[in-house]
Amino acid sequence: MKESKEEKFKKIIAENGDKITRICRYYNPNTEDQKDMYQEILVNIWNSLDRFRGESAISTWIYRIAVNTSLSFTGKAFRFMKLQVSTDQQNLNMLFDDNDLEDKLRKEANLEQLQNQLNLLSVIDKALISLVLEGLTMREIADIIGLTEPNVKVKIHRIKEELARKLLNNQ
Amino acid sequence: METNNNNKSVVTLETLIHNLRIEDNRNLTLTRTMQGVMWGVVTIYAIILVVKSIMGAPWPETIGGFVVMLAFVLFALFFRNYSKEYKSVDYGLPTTQMLSKAIQRYQIFQRRSIFLLIPLALEDLGLTLFMHDFFNGQHAITNLLIAHAYFIGLLAIGFFVGYLIWKKRHKPLRDYAIKLLKEIQS
Numbered sequence: 001m002k003e004s005k006e007e008k009f010k011k012i013i014a015e016n017g018d019k020i021t022r023i024c025r026y027y028n029p030n031t032e033d034q035k036d037m038y039q040e041i042l043v044n045i046w047n048s049l050d051r052f053r054g055e056s057a058i059s060t061w062i063y064r065i066a067v068n069t070s071l072s073f074t075g076k077a078f079r080f081m082k083l084q085v086s087t088d089q090q091n092l093n094m095l096f097d098d099n100d101l102e103d104k105l106r107k108e109a110n111l112e113q114l115q116n117q118l119n120l121l122s123v124i125d126k127a128l129i130s131l132v133l134e135g136l137t138m139r140e141i142a143d144i145i146g147l148t149e150p151n152v153k154v155k156i157h158r159i160k161e162e163l164a165r166k167l168l169n170n171q
Numbered sequence: 172m173e174t175n176n177n178n179k180s181v182v183t184l185e186t187l188i189h190n191l192r193i194e195d196n197r198n199l200t201l202t203r204t205m206q207g208v209m210w211g212v213v214t215i216y217a218i219i220l221v222v223k224s225i226m227g228a229p230w231p232e233t234i235g236g237f238v239v240m241l242a243f244v245l246f247a248l249f250f251r252n253y254s255k256e257y258k259s260v261d262y263g264l265p266t267t268q269m270l271s272k273a274i275q276r277y278q279i280f281q282r283r284s285i286f287l288l289i290p291l292a293l294e295d296l297g298l299t300l301f302m303h304d305f306f307n308g309q310h311a312i313t314n315l316l317i318a319h320a321y322f323i324g325l326l327a328i329g330f331f332v333g334y335l336i337w338k339k340r341h342k343p344l345r346d347y348a349i350k351l352l353k354e355i356q357s
Contacts, residue, residue: 006192047260048263061263064265065262065263068264071266071270071351124351145266146268146355147355
């Protein structure tokens with residue numbers, strides 16, 4: 001029997017609610033804004049659901065909606081948006097390319113400084129970093145943003161380099 | 172605690188779905204009502220034209236009325252497609268595609284706007300035929316030019332008001348989308 005729109009929607013939210021919550025946390029410092037953005041993403045999922053043909057993985061589709069909503073959401077007041085990294089400390093490793101564990105730990109300990117630098121990123125760079133923090137592959141990020149994989153790699157490498165340089169300068 | 176939280180989120184989701192359903196139904200009802208009104212007006216107007224024609228109305232008036240009605244239908248169809256596109260933004264597209272579509276959507280002059288010239292020309296032709304008495308006689312050319320000057324003047328005011336609305340509401344969105352797309356592709 002064919003699933004109704006309502007059933008499909010509920011299933012998607014049940015399976016991907018955590019992802020959406022995390023994306024909202026990346027962009028909004030306070031819980032009220034997070035709730036507003038969460039609701040806006042849900043509305044956009046509902047409105048776009050009829051057009052989902054399963055050409056991409058459902059998780060990719062959800063991330064697309066979340067990132068695209070965040071861009072239009074932040075477009076309303078993007079100057080005030082902050083990328084919140086406090087809830088994803090373990091994932092911060094992904095932002096550093098070197099393999100020196102001691103160095104990584106030192107950098108992780110300097111979380112506040114990193115967060116300040118992340119908050120200074122442009123809204124697009126924040127979107128890319130939020131996907132890196134989610135643990136997505138370059139291929140997946142490329143599918144979400146609509147760029148080629150090498151292009152995404154270059155962009156993320158550039159952001160990471162810039163972050164590392166700023167952190168070193170501030171130490 | 173977890174159960175409470177879960178219950179709470181289920182209730183919120185149910186409320187949201189309920190509201191979304193109401194919104195969907197409202198949009199559907201509005202679209203159907205608009206379509207109903209449009210076809211209703213067209214039918215009434217067609218009946219009036221037929222009756223007037225039977226009662227011996229001059230042929231330019233009948234043809235003029237028909238042409239104006241056709242222009243009205245074309246306008247209505249054009250704006251129906253236009254508003255449908257504005258309402259149905261697909262957030263499930265890759266970001267670069269979504270932004271490109273937004274840039275296109277919020278462009279002031281679109282290629283398809285050329286098709287608007289057809290109903291406008293029909294409107295002009297229809298009104299000219301409809302007011303054929305006014306254009307007869309000694310000052311026919313002068314009257315024709317005056318009438319067209321008014322028609323073009325009203326169109327110009329309409330375009331200007333449309334431009335102001337675009338500049339205030341759509342241009343900032345388009346500029347923001349262009350900025351984001353440039354940044355992604357840089």
